[in-house]
Amino acid sequence: MEDFKVTPWEVDGVVDYDKLIVEFGTSPLTEELIQKTAELTKSELPIFFRRRFFFSHRDYDKVLADYESGKGFFLYTGRGPSGPMHIGHIIPFFATKWLQEKFGVNLYIQVTDDEKFLFKETLGFEETKHWAYDNILDIIAVGFDPDKTFIFQNSEFTKIYEMAIPIAKKINFSMAKAVFGFNEQSKIGMIFYPAIQAAPTFFEKKRCLIPAAIDQDPYWRLQRDFAESLGYYKTAAIHSKFVPGLTSLGGKMSASKPETAVYLTDDPEEAGKKIWNFALTGGRATAKEQREKGGEPEKCVVFKWFEIFFEPDDEKLMERYRACKGGELLCGQCKRELIERVQEFLREHQERRKKAEKQVEKFKYTGELAREQWDRAIPEALKG
């Protein structure tokens, strides 16, 4: 492991993640916490931890302590369904799956069709609901435990409104504005939304752990301001770095720029072409120059994708790094290898996605956890 202390994936010239920790006031995810995670789960750590895809946290130490003491915790994450999901969207779900599996905890997945409809001027409600169904298939395909996972759409599992009411009495317009940037023209549905987003952190009287990209942190700060006054825990979080799009290492893969993203429903052939044509590499101007000077994997999206998701084997990743640096591995070859991995992933994912159609009912309504939640939402007099 020593080698990995100075691995390239901790170097990032574009986003200064250390600076983000200071800016957001979060804590670095220390080696100690990562080792503690391995210990408690009695498992080999997944690449998301080993390679510091998660690099920051709030109260993750308390989550581990609660787990150790038997109090337990639960997981909460979400998805805003405004279009098809791409690889950048799904990777955090694989990390979440690992956490659920290894800690054996409940997971709540909020599909925020209300939010997307409200925040996107041109999106229709039915259209948003369509994307909710579509996205749920991708999420199920990740392979969560159907009895410990509750996937719910806000427009449907409306008990969330009741839960949001006491929260909505704790947040005033000025507080919400500071985080979400509302103004006089903001729709009242948007203004209320922070309460709906915070509600699932109170689904259980245990500590809630949210795995999310660091840029989501401000939303949860609001929750941490009032949670204890409502008799609940401040939510904990582990923060991930961004999954970069094909064309740049800066920022996140974005659905608004289709050439930068590989969608989970992309035809594998087409996805391959997209990577071939658009993926940014750290290559030199000519093959000759590259053989002489070596490539620059630190500047390469292809390498970053291997690192974040498509090369689970640390040794092989290091080999690839060295071969690139040494000028032995040229970009064409490297890209072809990434394309193969991505295509294999897409084919498998799409097969699992097909099967997921039969599991929607379980995750949303009839699985153990789903039923438990709905049970509280339906009045006694109306129960079978």
Added chain:
Amino acid sequence: MEDFKVTPWEVDGVVDYDKLIVEFGTSPLTEELIQKTAELTKSELPIFFRRRFFFSHRDYDKVLADYESGKGFFLYTGRGPSGPMHIGHIIPFFATKWLQEKFGVNLYIQVTDDEKFLFKETLGFEETKHWAYDNILDIIAVGFDPDKTFIFQNSEFTKIYEMAIPIAKKINFSMAKAVFGFNEQSKIGMIFYPAIQAAPTFFEKKRCLIPAAIDQDPYWRLQRDFAESLGYYKTAAIHSKFVPGLTSLGGKMSASKPETAVYLTDDPEEAGKKIWNFALTGGRATAKEQREKGGEPEKCVVFKWFEIFFEPDDEKLMERYRACKGGELLCGQCKRELIERVQEFLREHQERRKKAEKQVEKFKYTGELAREQWDRAIPEALKG
């Protein structure tokens, strides 16, 4: 009926209702519309219409036309459960009951426990829900049709949240502020509330008629601004005057001044004492003076209560008016007669309220209309 054109109940020195019509931009409820109501319902008009308790409207003419053409309409009213209900609260429900019965239409009664909890700083959520149950008993006691009436609490019939979402995309902060007077410190739950309040006007694809005191009109103006853009009707309304408290003809009976109100759960003896001690009359300084000059029923709460609710017989009311004016009927006698009527009403109401406990389930969940509404709220997979 000729006599009643110049009846005292059309004179009101305190609230200038004609001015309110101009101020709010509503239309006067004309003799023609009132006669049309009698015609269509083939019924004798109740005192609420005969005595112009309802005096203003929006689109009531269209409601009657829809009824006549067979399109139909539905009724919507509500109650904010922050404490016990008094006589001023319940009188409009009797008017609503008449409308339901005679037109044979569906009625939705929104119990806004969310609103009251959110808007009243010191009110707890459980406390508000307690008052919701309590108030529902009073409402049921009025005697609505349990298969054509759906009584729902917003915190429980949370499908209202889904229905409010498209509405909440039509109202921005600035619009809501103009009507509700919000500011930076307003809680985000309060800011969202106008969408929840408007949602029931879309429960059916028919015109909605809201019987409400004139001061409620501004809330519905918002709905009328966007209803058609969502494919629904602008809501119609008939506006009532205020039921005055015991101590003054100005304004409304108020729960915040207990000595001015007679509560539906008051012990009849106590209620009698309260009226005896606090009711404002139009009496003179001495009995002698009153016998000489006559009383002033226009300034008298006791007479107003007879007029609004406790003397259904027009002839007898006119007799009372004349006897007062002529100095034959003194205030003590008149008060005693009102006390008898109020006590009789309270005893009967309290008996019906007791029986209502067994009907709550029907009005909220299992009556025909209630079941129809809940049916749409519960996912198929969870039924039966």
